[in-house]
Amino acid sequence: MIETKAPVHSERFSVNKTTESRLSNIDYNNLRFGDVFADHMFELRYANGKWDEGRVLPYGPIQVMPSSNILHYGQGAFEGMKAFTAKDGNIHIFRIPEHYQRFNNSCKRMNIPSVPYDVFHDAIVQLVDLDRNWVPKDELKSLYLRPFIFATEEFLGLKTSTTYRFMVITGPVGNYYREGINPVKLTTMPDYVRAVKGGVGNAKVPGNYAASLYPAHQAMQQGYAQVLWLDALERKYIEEVGAMNIFFVIDDTIITSELTGTILPGITRKTVLELTRHWGLNVEERLISIDELIKANKEGRLTEAFGSGTAAVISPVGLIHHKGETITLDQERMGPVAERLYNTITGIHHGRIEDEFGWCTVV
């Protein structure tokens, strides 16, 4: 018998309810990632050194001035989280405190005032509760939550904005990759870099993603799902993938790139490390070069590669290309470590497996 926490609710913020729900128009059998949005959104405004009281509104267009800082200099940050329908009918939101912590770090790096934890938490809980009928029931789907913040001051000089908007939008999603949970193909792009030490690689901010689009487009045209980024200095050490962190299994040891300041500290990465250490497996966070990986593969010691991310969950990697060399792994299915992680993490999401670490907020 799995013990569940008592559900939390919030009615802290005023609600302007939509007059016409769009829910019945949504084809839940053919959900992709990120193109459908639930009925409501949350908004909180910052001016004169303080946040206002916040409100829930119908999802829809917003007004910003064309001179807003975010549109020119990109002063903003965002998060990606998920809510799931659990076996008992409650809704589980995964790891709110960890996502808040990273959001706060991203804001700090962008010189954006911090949103109080209780506001972030209560806004998400109230929004998910209000649109709870939008949370897919199907185990392979979820409600994606996107908290984001942006600078709104009307001023074209380069300086920190004095006004901001924090918002949360949500939407039901299916698999992130076209491949579903089948292995994806990656390629390095040694002519491009994602982040440098001292930059903003470890913050979840718009510019990192904008700068990745051109190389990612080229990778896609060559038949790869995403870019496997190498470090900017030596173009040698493996960092992460476009929308996920990366893990390898070599000689029964699970290896992931250490957080050098240029990699996004993934919440799913943290979850994978905590679970595998809890299971007593050998785990290493260290520098790993693409040459070491190619060598391990040639020697038959590389048995698995997989990515971790909120959108991607656990995604097996079936092939990695680097400068004419190709590492080919199982193209058909997940390896045993990835599969155990996938089953455990999705089991906790959906309340099939006890949440012994207290990762889920029950709504």
Ligand code: PLP
């Ligand atoms: N790395 C990048 C660049 C990402 O965009 C993401 C997704 O958020 C991740 C890694 C994985 O992070 P998380 O597990 O917190 O979603």
Ligand code: COI
């Ligand atoms: C997530 O996994 O939540 C992300 O933010 C990745 C994004 C590029 C979809």
